[in-house]
Amino acid sequence: MRILCFVKAILDPEAPPGAIRFPGKVESGDVSTVLGPFEGNALELALQISEASAGSFTAVAMGDGAQDVALRKALALGAGRAARIDVATGFVDPLGAARRLESAAKELGGADVYIFGRQAGDWDMGVTAGLFAGLLDLPFVPLVQQAEVAGEGLRLRREIPGGYEESLRTGPIVLSVTNGPRTLMRLPKVKDVMLANRKPIDVLKPAEVGENLTLAEIAQAQVTRQSRMITGDAASQAAQLSAELRRFLVTGGGN
Amino acid sequence: MGIPHRVVYWNVPDHAWMYLPFAILCIVFAYGVWRRWRVWATGRRMPLRPWGPRLRRLLSHAGLQSRVVRRPLQGYAHLALAVAFVLLFIGTVVVALKADFGLPVMQGAFYLWFESATLDAAGLAGIIALAIFLVRRYALRPSALGRELPDFLVPFTLLIILITGFLLQSLRIYATHDPWGAYSFVSYGLSALYAAWHLSTPLALIIHRSLWWFHLLLAFSFLGAIPYSKLFHLFMAPVAILLSDPDGATKLEKLDLEHSERLGANMLTDFTVKDLIDLDACTECGRCEEACPAFASGKPLSPKRLILDLREHAHERPLEPLTAAIEDETLFACTTCRACMEACPVDIEHVPKIVGMRRFRVMEEGEMPTGLAEAVQGIEERGHPFRGAQASRTTWMEGLPIREWQPGETCETLLWVGCAGAFDPRAQKVARALTQLLLAMGEDLKVLGRRESCTGDPARRAGQEYLYQMQAEENVKTLKDVAPRRIVTMCPHCLHQLRDEYRDFGADFEVVHHSEYLQAALVTGRIRAAAGGRRITYHDPCYLGRYEGVFAAPREVLKAAGGDVVEMAHHGPDSFCCGAGGGWAFREEGVPRVNRLRAKEAVATGAEVVATGCPFCLSMMTDGVKAEGGGEVEDIAEILWTQVAPEVTAQG
């Protein structure tokens, strides 16, 4: 099976509060760029399917050189090829993104299975995969947690309340992957990491797509935090706590 | 009476037949040695120079058995047995020189005082030592000692050999009315018994002659069994000691990532010659196991078992991968505390083998326990192992008059805070106390702030050598740019990296642990502490004590802070790990936890405060001591600052 797995590197979601600032644009300071968490799940599934079908997969990212972190990880995990659609990092219009990915997919010769992470860990929209499927006129299974190669096709499992559901597909398909016990990304082997650092990353020219949405404003939420330790014995702590809570309900937290 | 002497091979006219079993013995022995040699020869060669420290260690650990005698009863018994057998061996050589080469060595004063008196004393000492061993193993039954058939046969056979030796000699003295018999005082005493029993001379001759052959064949069988049993340590222990790293193998070997056929150890050939000789040098004494925190807390690791499993693998399946011999959980259970290596009387090096095998599992197979894997990933992605940290590298120093170093500036004293000091809320307090102390000393102090990155120590101990080397190279580069006069650190793991292991990456800095720096400042009067009076016990961090050899400085600091320092059952080089090392600080541990075991010891001292000098120990001991109902756990810097702060204020 030919597989395309879309990956994205994002600003460290574990960066301490306030380290990333939004004064009209995103300022990342010293925060590092890491592979998005759901892209790790997507890579794991891509790897499992390619192993089970004795094939290989291509990893595709969109953005500037900072995206290479994600592509190198994909190469270390066993991607046969890595390509980056060279666009400036910034606000992402999901439809525009899906169009660019569609054109890149064509340029790369298409695939049987297109795999996305459930949502990019930074903007958290989670719609690009669906839009992409629509553009290609392909069926779309979201939030997959397990995939098995069944003959020529794929058996895809996703969780539903109180159980699971499995769908079967022979022929091209788009899926998005979420975290689950079977999609936990494995550790790449160090030999492969070292080799991956020497492999080429193809740079693709982005397709010309019109703007559908533009960024009007981006700003930081104002968070005020007040805390104080309540001390004393248990009874006095309880009394102080209830007094605090009452005051909070009355004043809404202000002084 | 003439010159004192005795007739060699008296009463054994057919003694020449002994060369037949002797020839068999030589062949069996040589084959046994060759079988083992075959394995050692496949090991990697290691550098041996300089020889000086190695020879000194050989004299101390093998000659004087300085580690063996740390356990006085069995230790001195072992030393006595070893000396006895060396003497008896010399005595036998003398007999051979006389009998086979006709040299006149068995006569005169030498015969009386050495061949007779000294050897009798040696034989007696040997019997007493063996009796102690047997009583200890079978009556006291310590769990670290095995009780399989060979464990019994070895001391028992030796005992029989010594006893029959005395019987032979006494029968000869009795039957020949040896005029110099009294010099062999033990045998002489026995011969007096025969006289009392009126043993007939013809019977004595028959018994002597049969016993002579029995004694000889038993001794030959025993010698022949040496290369096939744990007795081989007689020969291999001195070699293992001689080949052991003069610095105690505290520094892990820098792995050549580009050119190694395999990353880490998974075949015997990945081990060094020393590693392979270690397997044959193990005496199965169990001291490593007794010292091991992983074993004590029920984890699937015993350093002794590990060595014996590798030994069995080396002899039975030498061409198979080590994954067949040692489980992943066994390897990852180790805290790398080095207690086993400190305890081992024959300088077997467990930790380099364990980390070597971890390297393979991690780098070639992608195996790593959860928790540890996440911490290592944290180092890779954000330069520190503390997942979910709410702080940045400089949060801890808010409000303190201290600055980050800027390019182009000089740097007198660099405070290397370490990831714990920056990201762990408890350790942040230590960093603040230490900074205040250093500022009170008038120190020109800077920190690296966002330029500081994890030394990579947790990754290296976990076996992720690749990530470690990237961290090391990056940090050494930064430090060379900064070029500080000295580096002070509050983390023993950082200390071990910056001071020792980074040397393999071109580092050559003056690095001190804060305990050493504070102690020096107290001695020279740069800081003064008000009198305190708390009862304090000090927990030696493994990486400060056993790795870096710093035992006195922290205790001196505590005393200067007015502390009444009391010691735990395990302290100094014999300290017991808190359970954090080897990546365990980031893992979920089962029950019982190592820190609880250590905290019990701390609480048992009745101390009000448990002091330590490592942020990881601090966190482990805080949890443990709380659970055991003990008092406060503080870093030495905090304890000292409590006593120094009033002085600073007083001076205004």
Ligand code: SF4
């Ligand atoms: S280093 Fe410590 S934990 Fe590891 S085997 Fe030795 S004693 Fe046990």
Ligand code: SF4
């Ligand atoms: S490794 Fe050393 S301490 Fe452990 S059983 Fe063998 S000889 Fe004794």
